Amino acid sequence: MIVFATSDKGGTGRTVTSCNIAYRLSLKGLRVAYLDFDFGSPTAGAILEIGEVERGIANNQGLHSYLLGEATSAARLDVRAATDRPEMRKSRAQVGDFVLFPGDRGGAELKVADADVVNRCVQLLLEVEHKFDVCIVDLSAGRSMAMELVLRATAQPQLLACTVRWLVFYRWTRQHILAAHGLVHGQYGWLTSGMEVGHDEDRLLDNIRYVRTSVPDPTSSNGGSGAQTVWLLEQERQLKRLSSTKIGAEVLGETPVEPMLQWREQVVLDIDVRNEVASDSIVEAFARLANQLIDRRAWARI
Ligand SMILES: Nc1ncnc2c1ncn2[C@@H]1O[C@H](COP(=O)(O)OP(=O)(O)OP(=O)(O)O)[C@@H](O)[C@H]1O
Numbered sequence: 001m002i003v004f005a006t007s008d009k010g011g012t013g014r015t016v017t018s019c020n021i022a023y024r025l026s027l028k029g030l031r032v033a034y035l036d037f038d039f040g041s042p043t044a045g046a047i048l049e050i051g052e053v054e055r056g057i058a059n060n061q062g063l064h065s066y067l068l069g070e071a072t073s074a075a076r077l078d079v080r081a082a083t084d085r086p087e088m089r090k091s092r093a094q095v096g097d098f099v100l101f102p103g104d105r106g107g108a109e110l111k112v113a114d115a116d117v118v119n120r121c122v123q124l125l126l127e128v129e130h131k132f133d134v135c136i137v138d139l140s141a142g143r144s145m146a147m148e149l150v151l152r153a154t155a156q157p158q159l160l161a162c163t164v165r166w167l168v169f170y171r172w173t174r175q176h177i178l179a180a181h182g183l184v185h186g187q188y189g190w191l192t193s194g195m196e197v198g199h200d201e202d203r204l205l206d207n208i209r210y211v212r213t214s215v216p217d218p219t220s221s222n223g224g225s226g227a228q229t230v231w232l233l234e235q236e237r238q239l240k241r242l243s244s245t246k247i248g249a250e251v252l253g254e255t256p257v258e259p260m261l262q263w264r265e266q267v268v269l270d271i272d273v274r275n276e277v278a279s280d281s282i283v284e285a286f287a288r289l290a291n292q293l294i295d296r297r298a299w300a301r302i
């Protein structure tokens with residue numbers, strides 16, 4: 001399965017949530033690949049706490065260089081062997097491989113998605129699809145050449161038999177709901193751009209789900225003022241109304257606001273919950289999202 005992690009806006013929690021989902025999937029024994037296609041700002045290495053690729057990999061060994069034909073293959077790192085976080089290295093025997101394909105250090109947004117680049121992308125996706133159970137591709141925010149590239153690649157006949165999912169991340173605010181809807185349905189959004197390069201609209205739509213991140217609890221996030229709680233609850237009602245018209249039932253899941261992640265981008269480990277530095281609700285949310293992602297019922301036609 002190939003999963004594209006997308007968002008219209010930046011800073012939605014796309015990378016942190018995707019890294020945590022990838023980690024949870026590997027704990028379930030699945031072989032997971034994480035491809036950092038956020039070429040201009042590769043941050044997965046930092047979140048997985050791999051110091052040597054904190055801002056991407058050096059010497060043109062990353063995905064950007066591979067796609068442009070400047071490297072014959074894309075570098076890959078075993079996350080559990082390479083991470084600087086000892087608790088992440090220790091793991092139960094039955095965990096699956098967890099491999100990061102880093103972006104290039106000092107990389108830049110992709111400027112071309114011509115036939116050669118598309119072909120290299122197809123070859124890479126075919127390889128990872130074959131070797132891994134789940135392959136998560138973190139795309140840069142908004143409409144980009146990376147988006148164009150993966151739409152073209154996934155429309156190629158070689159990839160048509162693969163299960164391909166698209167996740168749209170957004171925060172629980174009015175602007176984010178409208179932006180997430182626009183990324184899929186708007187002019188130059190996934191659907192129109194996808195159809196232009198040969199995708200079937202219904203099939204594409206069936207494989208798109210939304211993920212709400214960092215959702216606040218209106219009853220606990222203020223200093224206890226009654227008027228403020230009433231106001232926050234009204235905002236929540238309005239957001240739910242907007243979400244039901246713009247996004248509908250296609251929400252795969254959500255994450256609550258987690259103080260640990262407000263302060264530091266990282267993978268939340270079970271030991272963080274045991275040590276009471278992270279809430280169990282965030283780990284439960286990541287585990288639930290990981291389960292939903294691989295549960296066919298969550299992808300039944302709506
Ligand atoms: N559930 C959460 N609770 C609190 N903070 C969160 C949560 N999820 C993510 N964050 C924080 O939000 C910020 C943005 O997250 P992240 O970098 O994953 O977003 P992004 O969409 O990948 O951004 P970019 O577009 O810049 O790549 C980070 O500081 C992250 O730790």
Ligand SMILES: [Mg+2]
Binds near residue numbers: 015038043
């Ligand atoms: Mg990111």
